[in-house]
Amino acid sequence: MDSSEPLPSGEPDDRPAVPAQRSDQDAYLRVDDLRVRFDTSDGVVRAVDGVSFSVDRGRTLGIVGESGSGKSVTSLAILGLHDPKRTTITGEISVGGRQVVGLADEEVRRLRGRDMAMIFQDPLSALHPYYTVGRQIAEAYRVHHPKANRREARQRAVDMLDRVGIPQPARRFDQYPHEFSGGMRQRAMIAMSLVNDPALLIADEPTTALDVTVQAQILDLLADLQAEFHSAIILITHDLGVVGQVADDVLVMYGGRAVERGSVEQVLRSPQHPYTWGLLSSVPSLHGDADADLVPIPGNPPSLINLPQGCAFHPRCRYADRAGSRSRTDVPELRPAGAAGHLVACHLGEEERATFYAEDVASVGVAR
Amino acid sequence: MTDEPLLRVRGLTKHFPVRQGLRATGLVRAVDGLDFDVRPGETLGLVGESGCGKTTTGRMLVRLLEPTSGSIEFAGRDITHAGRRELRPLRQELQIIFQDPYASLNPRHTVGRIVAMPLQVNGIKPPGGIKARVQELLELVGLNPEHYNRYPHEFSGGQRQRIGIARALALRPKLIVADEPVSALDVSIQAQVVNLLRDLQRELGLAFVFIAHDLAVIRHFCQRVAVMYLGRIVEIGDREDIYERPQHPYTRALLSAIPDVTQLGPAGRIRLTGDVPTPLDPPSGCRFRTRCWKAQDICATEEPALVPRDGGRQATACHFPEVAAPIDEEVSS
Amino acid sequence: MSLSPVEGVALAEIESDPDASTTAARGVVGRSPGQLAWLRLRGDRTAVVSGVLLVFFMVLGLAAPLIEMLYGVGPREQFQNLLDGNGMPLGYAGGVTGDHWFGLEPGLGRDIFVRLIYGLRTSLFIALAAALITATIGVTLGTLAGYLGGWLDAVVNWITDLTLAMPFLIIALALTPAITLRFYGERGQVSSAFGVGVLIAVFAIFGWTSTARLVRGQVIALREREFVEAAKASGAGLGHMLFRQLLPNIWAPILVSFSLAVPQFITSEAALSFIGVGLSDETPSFGRMIYDSLDYLQTDPAYVFFPGVMIFALVFAFNLFGDALRDALDPKSSR
Structure with a gap:
């Protein structure tokens, strides 16, 4: 990939001008069953535990999660930035058809910067x-x-x-x-x-340290640049508002696992996982009843060293009892729910979820 | 709610000299002439971007910083330059909650000692003993009173932020300055703390000066809102006025810049260009003029006064305020 | 330094990890940062070994008269009958026997073992006393200068710079005999307590600067922390700020600097005694013994060996312990 030509003409190489509708298999970035473990004297920390997703060129994936959700660890794994002595990475990460996991340091370094790049939270x-x-x-x-x-x-x-x-x-x-x-x-x-x-850009909380008016400028800039260079973008953030503004697809992470995945409309408009509901109803909004109480998620984010058994969210979930003892013993799998392409990892049945959502979440008037 | 203000701030100013070696080479005009009142039981939000002087203002209100000029009156008494001894009785009625829950608690003290600190330094012996009072406070903020010795x-x-809140409540204050109390917390935790503060405000009839950069959090907490820009208040008014009928272009820009979960995709937002200018050398006239799309010649020469329109409670410091259009038309168009 | 640094670091990381704190809170009840440091220290093999060695040395020093009694030989007793005509001890390895474990001094024929025990006592006393005084001066000046700032800070800084600019060795060389002369005149018999006192005073005058600087820096960093502001906003006075809020947070570095100052003073005392401005021959001390033994380096190496090994072991143990203490108190700095 030799781009001696100056911007903004870009490079008229083999990249298609219009993204062809391709299956997940051909997506520019494909992450399959990624697991990242750190070995500490206190035990094994499963920072990422079986996460899969793909991002094609011209698309933006928003990864949402709180501290300790594994969202940043995922991005570092894609860039091959983990210390191999302390970290065990399994699963597949393919960037432009090339397998990154297990690649020699030298090779990953060549990919980094040329094919994939990272924007950090703190540029200083x-x-x-x-x-x-x-x-x-x-x-x-x-x-x-x-x-x-x-x-x-x-x-x-x-x-x-x-x-x-x-x-x-x-x-x-x-x-x-x-x-x-x-x-x-x-x-x-x-x-x-x-x-x-680079064809793949990973932005880890790129606007968290910035003021809102500047954040708006930077988000616009990212969108413009993507339109121009046709890159695949992963945007890691805790701010659902930012995701709603720029992402095409959303992955919600909790305790190192994906709990919900889908298009931005699916996840923000008809969320399926109780954790996503909680996030949406706990964020104060500029619209709706200002005097109504926010509906917080009880408890605290879990520690990756001591993740709850079964569904990691069950200690904070209002509906854990409805799913029976399974929630405490089995890790729910990511399964299709609702519209096509929408996935959720929850033990509740689809109808149950629809009822709870209609009664407890939508009625509060948060997500519309 | 009486009309007599609990806190009356007039012309409050803080300039920090910039030194290179021993010579003063400039002045950072962090806060430059603020006027506002807070009535008993009222919640005032101070909102603005970094460098607008909101944190400096909060520090001055509780007298952690000495004002350069202007006056602060609390419960009818001038405390602008009061000494430690004079402040003592007032300290009990005027407390502060900090932003960073990791820096605001002494790591060498137990929770019990941290919460009891204001009682001890003021020599207060509550009926039933200090321990009982501390446990009562821990329970009030939703912590297990058994955790006294942790x-x-x-x-x-x-949980740490709750401990900080319990400490601020120990002296039964009338006014609490809350400096970005939730911005360092995880999203799912922010709502817990905002709700707690709201419950406490209602139950105990506390007045609040709530400092934040997040307009959405302010909206859920405050009855009145003051928008700051580069050391000055550019607009102040009741919540409905500020959020539904903002008159200052900066307020409008700020509101439209917030990514809202309820709006998917890039909305038709007002874009400000550039960054906030340095308070070392603020623009002449209206300080917002360098980023304002409505700026005219007069904005560079004459500083607009913070004046109420139509005799109402909403005051705007702008030569060309928006009077007619409600915000929704502009934002969601 | 430590043999198992990984454990300490990992434990500390987990403990200070905000995410893990809920887990920690469930399992462990009310462990203070001090208790955690103690646990880390106890888990560190170097710290345990060097600590036990130090305790052993201190007990030896403290119990010197008791040991003398059990051993049956005094530090000033001379055994001329066990020396040959040239004044060299009879027998092997400098006269090591069941009665004289480390042999005898050539010339005067005094017992090396019991003199070493008393030398240890002297050295430890001087070093600990000097470290205690310098720490007190340093902490007081450093805290006040750091917290109050302004002109006081400027004055303390100025004095610190002045003290650091004075050449320690030259002044010690000039001052010690001058003071002795002033008090005892040309011929007076100098008491050993006086010599010890002069040494401690010289160390105290020069030794406080590093502690003062360290403490001042720590206090300035803490001064801006929000918990200090919270106390101020509640109307706390100077005493509360210094003793309740600030000092508990800086005793860790103070302790480390104290534990590393002690071996420094031990070697300094030996050095001064060695060049002849320290203690007189009357008072048993490491430096003095090594100084005396050098004449016999070839003829009686055992005389050099025992004091040399002793002082080496003592200083090494102190340094190892100081480093381990630092790791335990501030696990992040060891990486």
Whole structure:
């Protein structure tokens, strides 16, 4: 993949202009039964326990979860960033048809940056404080384009800074990270991730550290860039509002497992899992009755070291008793529910869920 | 609810000198002339983006920071520059809840000692003893009173925040300044704490100054809302006014920037360009003019006053306020 | 340093992990950070071994008169009859026998074992006393300077810099004889208590700076923490702020710096005695013994060996224990 051509013309290589409807098998990123374990003296931590999903180019998958849900561990596994000495990864991760799990470090490094890139929550810690922003972007370019000379790399970096909406990119090229404001830093970080035109972009809480008005700018920027470069995006966040705004598909994670998966309309408009219901009804909204109490999820997120037996959510689930003792003994499988492509891991029957949802959740007027 | 304000703030200002070596090279105008009142039992939300001065304001209200100028009156007494001894009786009525549940509890103290601290430093011996009072407080905030002897590291973030709330309640205050009390918590825990604060507010008739960057949380908690931008209040009014009939362009932009679960896909939102300017050198005239789509020449020369429209309780500091259009038309179009 | 660092770290990670805290709370009732550090310390083999060794040394030092009684030989008793004509001890390895376990000093014929026990007593006393005084001065100045700031901080900093700029060895060399001269004149018999006191004073004057700096830095970091602000917002006074809120959070680094200062003072005392400005020959001490033994390095190596090994073991044990203590109190720093 040689892209000596400058932006924004992009590369007219083998990428299709319009995404062909392909099955999961051909999706650009395919994660199948991913398990990530850390061995500690206290026992095995199953940070990710059998998660499957796929993202095609031009699509955005939102991964939603609280702290300890395994959402960030999943993304690090895709990028091959886990320390192999402490971590056991099984399952399949295929990026552009290439298997990442078990690949040699050298090979993964080549994939990283060129075919897949990451945007971090805190750009200040991801950018090196002693080098100019432009130099870091140019370096990132030259790593994967050894033939490019210094001037070409600089031109490419300036183009990228311009593309992500940084004013006076040529002057900004020579500034240090601390001279950038928070929003500008995140833009520079995005420019750096995109400099090699990766087909897969993983954004881990990219806007959590930013103000709402700046967050809106960055989300717009990501959407624009995706339309232009036709990349596959994984957006990891705890904010369902952000997911609703930019994602095509949603994966809800809890205790290292996927509890619900589907299109954004399916998951946010007709959620199937009690945990998703809880998330939706506990988030304060700008609409609806402001005086009504929020409906929180009782208890605390579980510890991955000591995950509850059976369904990990059962200690906090209002309906656990309705599912009988199974909820305490069996881990529910991800099964189709509702419309096509909608999956949920819950012991409750479909009709039961529909009743509970209608009575307890929809009536509160949260998700419409 | 009486009309006599519990807290009256006038012209409140905090400037931080910027030093390089021994020379002062500039002033950070963190808070620059705030006027507002809080009546007994009322909840006022202070909302704004980073650098707007909301946290500095909260610290000044409980006198953790010394105001540069202006005045703070609490229960009819001027406490702007009161010393520790003079403040003592008032401290009991004016408490603060912090943002970070991990930094706000002394890791070397048991929960019992943490919650009892305000009683002990003020030499208060409640009837039935300190331990009974502390356990009563723990129960009030939804914690197991048996956990009296445990240490903060044994609790989760949400539980720690409850401990911080119990500590603030120990002296039976009349006003609590809550500085981003839920923003460090997991989503599913935030609602628990917001509900708890709301219940306490109603049961105990507490007045609150609730500081947050999240307009949606403020909406669920506050009767009145003040929107801050770069050290000033740009709009203040009752909840319905601010959320349904916002008049300041910044309020509108802020409201439309919040991703809402009920709105799927990119909505027709107002986009502000750029970041908040530095409070070291705020723009002349109206501070919002550099990001405002309505800015005219007058905005650069003349600072708009925070004036009420139509004699109502909603005041807006803008030369060209939106008067007619309710927010929904713009946001959901 | 420690033999099983992994366990300590992993345990600490789990304990400080907010997610795990509910689990911890269920299983363990009311364990304070201090108790957790104690558990980690107990689980660390290096800490246990060095700690036991230190306790053993201290008991030896404390019980010196008792040992003398049981052993039946005093530190100043001379056994000239066991020396040959050149003043060298008879027998093998410097005269090691059932009566004189470590042999005899050449020349005066004093028993090395009992002198070592008394030397240990002197060294430990001087080092512990000096460390205690420097810690007190350092903590007081550091806390006040850090918490109150302003002119007090500036003054304390200035004094610290001044003290650090003074060359310790030269001043010690110049000051010790001068003070002795001032009090005892040319010929006066210097009492051993006086010599010990002068050494402690010299250490105290120079030793407090590092503790003061450490504590000041810690206090400044803590000062901005919200729990300190919470106490302030409740109207707490200076005493409460210092003793209830701040000090409990910094005694860990203080303890570590204390435990690492002690071996430093032991070696310094030996060094000063070695160059002749420390203790007189009357008072048994490690430095003095090594100084005296050097003349016999070739003829009677056992005389050098026993004090050398003793001081090495003592300092090594202290350093190991200090490091283990640091790991136990602050598990994150060991990575």
